[in-house]
Amino acid sequence: MTVHHMSCEMLQHSAADQPSDATTNAVLELLEKHRWSTKLAIVLAALASSYGKYWLIAQLCLTNPLAFSLAAIKGMSDSTKFTIMLNHRSKALRYLLEKMVSVTKCVMEFEILPLQYVTLDYDAMAMMKTQIHIASYWVIRSSVACASQITSMIASRFERAKAMPAAWELWSLVQKITYIYAGLSTKFDAFNQQIESKVYLRLLNLFEEVHVDNHDVLYTLFALKDDFPLRDSFSQKKVGVDVLKNKVVIIFISRMDEYPEKLLLIIQQSRNKSLTTSEEPYEIVWLPINFSAEVGERTHNQIADMIPWYSISEPSKVSPSVMKFIQQVWHFKGDPMMVVLDSYGKVLSLDAFDMIAIWGPKAYPFTISRERELWEEQSWTMNLLLDDIDPLLSYWMEDGKIICLFGSNDLGWVRELTKRMKDISEAGIRVELIYVGSKNFEQTRNILTRVMDEELSNYLSHININIFWLRLDSMQSSRLRLGYAIESDSITREINSLLTYDSVSTGWLLVSEGTSTEIFKLVGNEVLEYLSHFQLWGERVRKQGFLNALRKSLDPSSTTEPCDYSIITPFSESSDGVAVCKKCKSLMERHVMYQCGAC
Known part of the structure; x- marks a missing residue:
């Protein structure tokens, strides 16, 4: 079922002067194979397509020849009257559309809740599903009513005596949808709060348990609301957490509202270095910690396109409990940090950023003992x-x-x-x-x-x-x-x-x-x-x-004083013959010494 097809079906049934209930039931039959959130998304998209198309034609037909021809083809014989009628009902239509979108978002968010973390009694779940069905029905019925008014205005069947009832019909639907949304959102908030509390407790216990692999840990962190939470930087496709199974995983946690200098540093270190093995035994996942509408999806996508690792494809779907856990248990304070999990999901390092910034993959497996070992080998050079x-x-x-x-x-x-x-x-x-x-x-x-x-x-x-x-x-x-x-x-x-x-x-x-x-x-x-x-x-x-x-x-x-330091070094053809005196730091002269092999 395409959006265009649904738009045509809604306008066709409305033009036939069928009752709203009959048209609503016909729409539900066409969408019976889809879940409720998908039904609502298709219907709203169809309504927006119809409403926007005729509004655009009406606005442009007096100045644009193409729009004028389209108005004639679509039966908009008096575009000025159509515009006036839309203006009369624009406020009611705007409020109604906003409430219908709010209900649709609530239904969508409920359907992706990780209900496996909450034990709910049968009656509570049945009541919630009933409310979702009722809310969905009225969103579709309101969409049908809007489509019906559009078709009546196109046919120029507008009469002053009927103008007020038509507007009141829209306002009554606004009140109905507002009441439904208030009850639905209250119930959803209660469900969501229970679930987030359970998820947080689960996270607290998860890292104390012994696991056979890292799947449960990664699924809880990233995939509670999205089965394919990761974006592959090479294929640009969404993938599941199974691609990280049995690997060391480094979670790069950073803010998005600051210029990512430290992100560029880690990118440089990961690109400039390579391990001796053909496949690196670890993967990096970028998790932005404060994704918001203000920062924007565009900024997120720009950074995700730049990094050569996995990233969270939709940060808004990461559970708030995960963000709370990162801030309260992993002590994220705003500066980028890199949490290292072994192949069983156990924390190896709460912040390996410094050692990766200094040595890159050479710091593998990114433990504190490895960090100390690297420093003991290091000189000031x-x-x-x-x-x-x-x-x-x-x-x-x-x-x-x-x-x-x-x-x-x-x-x-x-x-x-x-x-x-x-x-x-x-x-x-x-x-x-x-x-x-x-x-x-x-x-x-x-x-x-x-x-x-x-x-x-x-x-x-x-x-x-x-x-x-x-x-x-x-x-x-x-x-x-x-x-x-x-x-x-x-x-x-x-x-x-x-x-x-x-x-x-x-x-x-x-x-x-x-x-x-x-x-x-x-x-x-x-x-x-x-x-x-x-x-x-x-x-x-x-x-x-x-x-x-x-x-x-x-x-x-x-x-002022001559230096008597000397050293005997076995001859090597690869030696460049240059040595520095450890005592006075001068270049040392080279002499050849022979020793009898029979001694």
Whole structure:
């Protein structure tokens, strides 16, 4: 049964001057195979189609030749009179349509209630279903009455003596539908409150139970009101929670009314990294926490199209009890969080956002023990800071170039720094200077524009600058949560210092060479001062290396005593022959030692 077919049937029966009851019964027979919410949706769509079509023709026929011809074909001999008659009844029609839509929404919402969570007695359920049948009947009968009035106006059978009764018929139906809706909505609210209370209690117990798989947990979280709650980012089709069965599931929970910088960070990390296995043993599901009419379906769809994971296709269908559980038990406060569930639905981590932001899939299985293990393996290096944010930077590090990251919101300082660095580069030193901005995105945007326009240095894109600083935030949050104190831990202290420098206008510079495990830091005017003395210490770069030559220019006393450090390393053809002294940090000379094999 199509909407057009139903529209024609309603107008045909109305034109035959059949009683409203007979026409209503005929419509019900045509729709007998559909459930009640579908019946109402088809009838209302048919009425809206008929009403809107004739109203549009009547409005345009005096100025549009096509509309004039259509008016003649449809028997609207006096379009002006038709418009006047519609205006007389427009207020009653508007109120009636609004109430009919409200009843229809209530019926639809009742039909998708997860009634399996509530034990209801037979009489209560029978009474509710009876009320739904009665409400549906009167919505259809009211639609028939509206269609009948449209056909009478088209045929120009409008008489002044009959105008008032016709309008009163509509107002009486408004009162009838309003009364029905009040009773139906009260009963629905009572049912819904019982169900939501049961769902919340079920959630509290669900994560304490042992399950054979994760189906029950995922179904309760996502699928109580929708059998196909997920949207597949690749096929763009709706799918059920079975696609996540026996997999680790990461629920990415975030607000929709803020620009999704952190969402972009996780997208970047998930795209840039891959596990050694051909199929990742986990899936990510995006759950927007505050979907509303104000934010809009369009915004939701735009973000869902952007992410490479599953997402909740209709967030409004997620149970309010699930949202309450996320806020009260999982402690969602507004910042994005990533809850990790194992293949049995057990919570592995209440928030793995930081470790995923830092390491991506390498943090699998995203437990706190794995997070601590990764930090114990980590040093304060350029690899940690940049982490494939830009593939070109990774290539430069592998190529052994000197990488200099800098940030400042002082354009004069930036220009002076880039001038001195160009002098060093022209001296034959393979150095790459990269602007990474600051967390103050507005000021960064202005400086970045000047850096680009004046070709002052290399730079990260605006998105990658955001990612750089968000990862630093995650590093600080992760280490502090694990108990690494700023006072006693060098990595935490260095992270904190960068974030502190960002809060002031002072510029800073980080220097590292190739894949070295050492980073050298300069701040403010001392950066410009020591780089301006390059002619004095630059001649030592070839022997000592750029970092060590720069360091010794800051601390000349470190060169007064000769260093006697040595190390014996087995020969390897793949070795590049470069080693840094652990004592004085200079480049070490290479000597070959032979040992008799008979010893």
